[in-house]
Each structure stands twice: as C-alpha cells, then as structure tokens.
Amino acid sequence: MRIAVVIGLLGSSGVHFYLWTIEGLGFLAPLFLLNAISGPLIAIGLLAWRHRLMTWLAVDFGVATLGSYAIAETVGVFAQRDHFSTFAEYCATGTELVCIICGTLLLILDRGARKKRSDQQPKPEYTLPILLARKTETSDGGERGF
Numbered sequence: 001m002r003i004a005v006v007i008g009l010l011g012s013s014g015v016h017f018y019l020w021t022i023e024g025l026g027f028l029a030p031l032f033l034l035n036a037i038s039g040p041l042i043a044i045g046l047l048a049w050r051h052r053l054m055t056w057l058a059v060d061f062g063v064a065t066l067g068s069y070a071i072a073e074t075v076g077v078f079a080q081r082d083h084f085s086t087f088a089e090y091c092a093t094g095t096e097l098v099c100i101i102c103g104t105l106l107l108i109l110d111r112g113a114r115k116k117r118s119d120q121q122p123k124p125e126y127t128l129p130i131l132l133a134r135k136t137e138t139s140d141g142g143e144r145g146f
Contacts, residue, residue, distance in 0.1 A: 001102055001105055001106045001109065002046060002047070002050075002106060004098060004102040005043075005046060005055070005058050005098070005099055005102045005103045005106060006043045006046055006047060007095075007098065008058075008062065008095045008096070008097075008098030008099040008102060008103075009039045009040070009042055009043040009046070009058055009061065009095075009099055010039060010040060010043055011091065011092075011094075011095035011098070012035065012039055012061075012062070012065060012092055012095040012096050012099065013035060013036050013037075013038075013039025013040055013043075014036075015088050015091050015092040015095065016032045016033075016035040016036040016039070016065075016092065017032075017033075017036035018088060019032050019088055019092075020032035020033045020036055035061075035065060038061065039061065042054065042057050042058050042061055043058075045057070046058055052107060052110055052111075055103050055106050055107050055110065056103075056107070058099050058103045059099065059100055059103035059104055059107070061096075061099060062096040062097070062098075062099030062100040062103065063100055065092070065096050066093065066096040066097070066100065069089075069092070069093065069096075
C-alpha cells in the first residue's frame with residue numbers, strides 16, 4: 001500500500017513538472033513547480049520514515065492538489081479557467097486519487113497494526129509508584145521513604 005502511495009505521489013509530481021514546462025501558466029507556474037518538488041520529498045519521507053505523519057502529508061498533498069484543481073475547474077483561479085480535457089489532467093487526477101485512497105487505507109491499516117501490537121504487550125498487575133519505592137539515607141544514618 002505504501003508503494004502505491006509513493007507511485008501516486010511521483011506520478012502527480014511528474015505531471016505537474018510537465019505542466020510547469022508548458023508556456024501560458026503565468027503566475028501559477030511556481031505552484032506547479034512546488035508540487036513537482038514536494039511530491040518526491042514526501043515520497044522519500046514516506047519510504048524512509050514509517051510514521052503516520054508522512055502518510056498524512058501524502059493524503060493532504062492529494063487532497064490539496066485535487067481540491068485546487070476542482071476549484072480551477074469550477075470557479076476558476078484569477079480569471080484562468082481550465083477545462084478537463086487533456087491526458088495530463090486525467091493522469092494527475094488519477095494519481096491524486098491514488099494518494100488519497102491508498103493513503104487513507106494505509107492510515108487505517110497502520111492504526112489497526114499499532115492497536116494489535118499494544119494489545120499483545122503484557123501489562124503489570126500492580127506497579128508501586130516510584131516515590132513510595134524509593135528510600136534515601138538521612139544525615140544521622142537512618143532511612144526515610146518518600
């Protein structure tokens with residue numbers, strides 16, 4: 001599942017890098033470059049550090065990118081309005097859906113695995129608080145408990 005999220009991130013980043021090279025984006029071009037750079041960074045983090053924070057970043061990347069594309073499709077962004085017609089748009093939408101769906105499933109599976117691990121650990125029947133178990137010597141040679 002983690003590999004599917006990484007493939008989705010890299011696919012979306014590749015499409016955004018391709019779209020960044022196309023003329024006519026105007027001041028939106030740096031945002032395409034930002035997506036092209038942040039996707040591989042999140043993918044590397046997702047593979048290197050198996051923490052749910054990286055999975056959340058991947059899901060958020062997909063939601064933010066797909067959400068901004070939906071806004072550009074419906075309302076338009078600064079008088080620029082896209083039309084859902086090119087192969088790159090279909091690829092980007094598909095890869096972002098992979099990030100969202102597989103990332104959410106990965107979060108759910110990771111939560112279940114963590115819960116299962118915590119249930120298997122033995123729990124002590126009674127633990128004496130550290131302050132009651134600790135004794136120190138006084139200056140007159142006696143002992144006193146805290």
